[in-house]
Amino acid sequence: MNMSDITVHFTSQLTNSERRISPNWSFEYLKQRIENFTGIPPNSQQLLLFPTSISTDPVDLSSNDDSTAVLDLNITSDSRVQINDTRPLSEQEDLTNESDIKYFELDEKDYEKRSDTVRRWKQDNQLGRFHPDFKTKKKEQLQNNKVRAQQLCVGARFRTINEIGERRGVIKYIGKVLEIDFENIWTGVEFDEPVGKNDGSIKGVRYFSCKPGYGGFLKPVQVEQGDFQEESLFSDDDEI
Structure with a gap:
């Protein structure tokens, strides 16, 4: 997109x-x-x-x-x-x-x-x-992230709900990630497929462990927790 x-x-x-x-x-x-x-x-x-x-x-x-x-x-x-x-x-x-x-x-x-x-x-x-409402909107975004984070649980299944499209996996970490910013709460995730950016560590600091290329950090508002079964990005027709 x-x-x-x-x-x-x-x-x-x-x-x-x-x-x-x-x-x-x-x-x-x-x-x-x-x-x-x-x-x-x-x-x-x-x-x-x-x-x-x-x-x-x-x-x-x-x-x-x-x-x-x-x-x-x-x-x-x-x-x-x-x-x-x-x-x-x-x-x-x-x-x-x-x-x-x-x-x-x-x-x-x-x-x-x-x-x-x-x-x-x-x-x-x-x-x-x-914009006159910039600080207010930013404060609202931080609060929305905080509220959503309180609704998430480490170990639960999730799917993404933002512009990157639907991706599924397991929530591995919830909390601050100072290597990204000093304000937001972040959700560390392990994707079902190798669509991530890391192995659960960022800039030398480890927050959780997973296979390289399967880990990522998302804002809680980008995550929907639920009983989402693992799905492959590839169909049987793609196998060679």
């Missing part, structure tokens, strides 16, 4: 801009697009996600698999992504061999003053995090 593009604030040593990206992109493709405006090759990019405009503790996205969808990186229109160049300084300089060039840099305060940015347009039109 295609989803609407979102506008995200990207910063690096040489850039400060807002870019439209698609939640349907893969992490690999996102890094390719980032190279276009930063000049940093994908394998030399360290991407640090600041989930909100007031976040001070970033989430390092570097450990994600290239096939991970942007949707699963939890990047939103309220996020900022800092791109660091991990190459040695000598290699960075060799790329241009023009050390006397002075690059244009725009700090956060100057960027805020500009009237021709996407951020200012969103402010003027009260869109995204600038």
Whole structure:
């Protein structure tokens, strides 16, 4: 299912801009697009996600698999992504061999003053995090997650109820996952089929155990608990 593009604030040593990206992109493709405006090759990019405009503790996205969808990186229109160049300084300089060039840099305060940015347009039109009801809706979403989490049980069967389509499995964990964010409660699940992103661990921290590629973390509101029998993604006709 295609989803609407979102506008995200990207910063690096040489850039400060807002870019439209698609939640349907893969992490690999996102890094390719980032190279276009930063000049940093994908394998030399360290991407640090600041989930909100007031976040001070970033989430390092570097450990994600290239096939991970942007949707699963939890990047939103309220996020900022800092791109660091991990190459040695000598290699960075060799790329241009023009050390006397002075690059244009725009700090956060100057960027805020500009009237021709996407951020200012969103402010003027009260869109995204600038909508008067943004904080209220975000609070409601957090509360809805909390209520749904209280209705779920570790060990129970489930099916997904969101845009990724119906997937089934077993609930393995319910609680905070600080490697993703600091506010939401998450549901750790083991899918019946290898459609997950991990083995129950994320960024080196283990929350439950399952086979690699079968684990994932979903928001409780994405999960429906019930007596859902295991179904294969493949029919007998698909066997070879």
